[in-house]
Amino acid sequence: MKESSHFVHKYLRSSKRFPHIWCAGCGIGIFMQALIRVIDKIGYSKDEVVLVSGIGCSSRLPVYVDFNTLHATHGRALTFATGVKLANPRLKVITIMGDGDAASIGGNHLIHAARRNVEIVSFVINNQVYGMTGGQSSPTTPYGLKTTSAPYGNLEAPFDISRLVEAAGAVFVGRTTVYHTPQLERLIEKSLKKDGFSMVEVLAQCVTYSGRWMGLASPVEMMAWQRDNAITVEKAAEMNETELAGKVVIGVLVDRERPIYDKEYGKLAREKLKV
Amino acid sequence: MKSRKQSQVLLQGNEACVRGAIAAGCRFYAGYPITPATEIMEYMARQLPEAGGVCIQMEDEIASMGAIIGASLAGSKSMTATSGPGFSLMQEHIGYACMAEVPCVVVDVMRAGPSTGLPTQAAQGDVMQARWGTHGDHSIIVLAPSSVYEFYELTIQAFNLAERYRTPTILLADEIVGHMREGVSLPPQGELEIENRPRPTVPPEWHVPYGDPGTGVPPMPAFGEGYRYHVTGLHHDVRGYPTTRPDEVQALMRRLFSKISNDFERLQWCDSYFTEDAEMTVIAYGCVARAGLQAVKEARQKGLKVGLVKLKILWPFMRRTITGITESSRVILVPEMNVGQISREVKRVNQGSCEIATLNKIDGTAITPGEILSKIEEVYR
Numbered sequence: 239m240k241e242s243s244h245f246v247h248k249y250l251r252s253s254k255r256f257p258h259i260w261c262a263g264c265g266i267g268i269f270m271q272a273l274i275r276v277i278d279k280i281g282y283s284k285d286e287v288v289l290v291s292g293i294g295c296s297s298r299l300p301v302y303v304d305f306n307t308l309h310a311t312h313g314r315a316l317t318f319a320t321g322v323k324l325a326n327p328r329l330k331v332i333t334i335m336g337d338g339d340a341a342s343i344g345g346n347h348l349i350h351a352a353r354r355n356v357e358i359v360s361f362v363i364n365n366q367v368y369g370m371t372g373g374q375s376s377p378t379t380p381y382g383l384k385t386t387s388a389p390y391g392n393l394e395a396p397f398d399i400s401r402l403v404e405a406a407g408a409v410f411v412g413r414t415t416v417y418h419t420p421q422l423e424r425l426i427e428k429s430l431k432k433d434g435f436s437m438v439e440v441l442a443q444c445v446t447y448s449g450r451w452m453g454l455a456s457p458v459e460m461m462a463w464q465r466d467n468a469i470t471v472e473k474a475a476e477m478n479e480t481e482l483a484g485k486v487v488i489g490v491l492v493d494r495e496r497p498i499y500d501k502e503y504g505k506l507a508r509e510k511l512k513v
Numbered sequence: 514m515k516s517r518k519q520s521q522v523l524l525q526g527n528e529a530c531v532r533g534a535i536a537a538g539c540r541f542y543a544g545y546p547i548t549p550a551t552e553i554m555e556y557m558a559r560q561l562p563e564a565g566g567v568c569i570q571m572e573d574e575i576a577s578m579g580a581i582i583g584a585s586l587a588g589s590k591s592m593t594a595t596s597g598p599g600f601s602l603m604q605e606h607i608g609y610a611c612m613a614e615v616p617c618v619v620v621d622v623m624r625a626g627p628s629t630g631l632p633t634q635a636a637q638g639d640v641m642q643a644r645w646g647t648h649g650d651h652s653i654i655v656l657a658p659s660s661v662y663e664f665y666e667l668t669i670q671a672f673n674l675a676e677r678y679r680t681p682t683i684l685l686a687d688e689i690v691g692h693m694r695e696g697v698s699l700p701p702q703g704e705l706e707i708e709n710r711p712r713p714t715v716p717p718e719w720h721v722p723y724g725d726p727g728t729g730v731p732p733m734p735a736f737g738e739g740y741r742y743h744v745t746g747l748h749h750d751v752r753g754y755p756t757t758r759p760d761e762v763q764a765l766m767r768r769l770f771s772k773i774s775n776d777f778e779r780l781q782w783c784d785s786y787f788t789e790d791a792e793m794t795v796i797a798y799g800c801v802a803r804a805g806l807q808a809v810k811e812a813r814q815k816g817l818k819v820g821l822v823k824l825k826i827l828w829p830f831m832r833r834t835i836t837g838i839t840e841s842s843r844v845i846l847v848p849e850m851n852v853g854q855i856s857r858e859v860k861r862v863n864q865g866s867c868e869i870a871t872l873n874k875i876d877g878t879a880i881t882p883g884e885i886l887s888k889i890e891e892v893y894r
């Protein structure tokens with residue numbers, strides 16, 4: 239334990255930025271540690287990593303870590319990231335967004351980034367709620383759930399972010415929860431090593447809001463919910479729709495190849511420069 | 514490469530803008546099609562790859578503005594271009610660029626609004642939006658070209674100012690200047706004065722990302738160069754980290770304003786015609802300045818002592834220049850293709866020292882020399 243906390247501190251802006259803003263028991267921190275572990279394991283230098291985020295609890299993550307960090311605007315992380323990557327393709331560009339960030343206000347950017355296939359690795363921290371603004375419905379809030387903006391119950395159907403991004407053309411899509419940390423790290427590693435636009439959807443508990451709305455009193459109960467409701471892709475393949483209702487399918491959902499925008503542009507530019 | 518040295522070329526205004534941008538060092542363009550600015554993206558799409566840059570068509574103007582901020586942070590001089598509806602969508606990110614001090618150039622080729630308005634016709638209705646379109650207190654630099662050559666020249670200057678002050682700079686052109694074609698001779702690249710953002714001269718451990726080095730403009734490293742720092746639209750301390758401490762917030766806001774306002778003497782850009790003995794002065798900008806010059810020449814032939822001052826910088830408002838005009842003129846006429854966005858500023862600076870007349874047209878057609886001349890004759894006395 240001592241060793242592990244020491245290891246993470248190498249990547250934290252400890253002198254300046256702590257304590258962090260997250261509630262005790264929030265799932266975002268688990269993701270942060272997993273991300274740091276994988277970056278360290280792969281061996282990227284701190285200088286080549288750029289973390290870009292939107293606005294929200296999840297999007298506060300970059301300020302705590304010692305990379306090039308860009309805390310952009312609500313929903314628009316991918317637009318900033320696109321500019322960074324195209325201006326300097328040698329950088330490893332990673333975006334971190336909340337579910338509201340990525341699928342509501344930034345939904346258009348999400349599908350176009352996946353379609354365009356610029357090499358950006360994106361993580362969507364899905365806590366099924368707007369955490370930062372106080373527990374309003376998000377585009378992934380389950381139907382019927384009461385929230386501060388749907389006091390009589392949510393009348394809208396939720397998005398399946400992973401399937402949306404798959405349909406839009408992402409070359410790698412994975413989903414897991416912060417309970418399944420070994421798998422979380424595997425998916426982070428795969429997505430970081432994948433060429434092209436990849437997305438990993440990470441279910442994480444918002445203890446302060448979605449937990450309360452779901453009637454789960456503690457982070458432990460919320461993580462037990464993640465454990466009990468997750469179904470692996472392999473197992474899900476043998477189940478029908480009724481059996482899968484309310485379950486979360488985890489694992490690698492898509493892994494394929496398509497032309498990558500920045501690489502194609504690079505080729506074009508080299509041809510033009512030769513002339 | 515064949516040298517085009519001093520040879521005349523026939524260029525469209527929007528094309529001259531692209532030539533200026535590339536000459537200034539622009540290597541990243543992101544945009545979304547919109548009349549009357551579309552040609553800028555089309556020329557960029559052809560020319561940037563040849564210059565070793567990148568041009569990308571984004572999904573909308575919000576994304577375009579986000580992308581140029583990202584590219585600028587990664588070290589590329591960046592630009593986008595649009596017209597009214599897209600300019601409205603860019604406003605949140607223009608404020609971000611002010612706050613995070615990201616140099617970039619935004620071209621608004623004005624068409625008549627509000628809303629979809631008259632997509633193919635000129636207007637000057639975005640002067641105040643260029644000043645105050647994004648939320649919150651901020652300073653901004655806005656330039657207005659009145660000819661094809663000036664569109665070229667001011668595009669270079671827009672990049673220079675954006676880089677010098679680390680701030681978004683807006684080029685407020687109009688449909689007429691964007692779409693007209695004129696023969697121009699462009700100076701050879703070697704004769705241009707090109708400015709680049711201040712760069713850190715100390716090792717990363719000593720670099721203070723948002724500290725004041727004395728000029729008000731902190732040196733700016735690019736992502737990937739070893740100066741890892743945090744960029745945010747939140748109020749931040751000198752290290753770039755979010756803060757709510759009043760002393761830190763106040764210091765940041767003061768510096769953001771003063772880095773530009775302290776330099777006001779360098780930001781008085783206008784051209785004066787027939788003003789030495791003028792009793793009356795026409796103050797105009799953009800396409801209207803062209804008609805204004807013709808009108809002033811005709812008025813002179815009639816023996817009226819009228820001059821023209823053509824504004825090239827609209828914001829920050831050239832208080833010193835305008836005060837000089839109010840002191841030397843009996844009457845000032847401000848013709849504009851809006852209901853009086855610059856004339857209000859002239860009146861504010863004037864404070865009653867001379868008479869201010871206005872000529873406003875908002876029907877989508879250009880103000881003609883004849884219209885300005887009649888107004889001159891009416892108010893000259």
Ligand SMILES: Cc1ncc(C[n+]2csc(CCOP(=O)(O)OP(=O)(O)O)c2C)c(N)n1
Pocket residue numbers: 293294295296297312335336337338339340363365367368369370371376
């Ligand atoms: C343009 C804009 N609209 C609204 C907001 C207010 N806002 C801040 S965070 C947020 C929602 C955050 O929810 P989510 O993206 O799911 O992130 P979480 O806090 O749950 O991690 C909203 C609506 C904003 N900052 N900008």
Ligand code: SF4
Pocket residue numbers: 259260261263264265266295296365369370443444445446447
């Ligand atoms: S409000 Fe929810 S998402 Fe935000 S820090 Fe607290 S627990 Fe985490």
Ligand SMILES: [Mg+2]
Pocket residue numbers: 294336337338363364365366367368369376
């Ligand atoms: Mg959320």
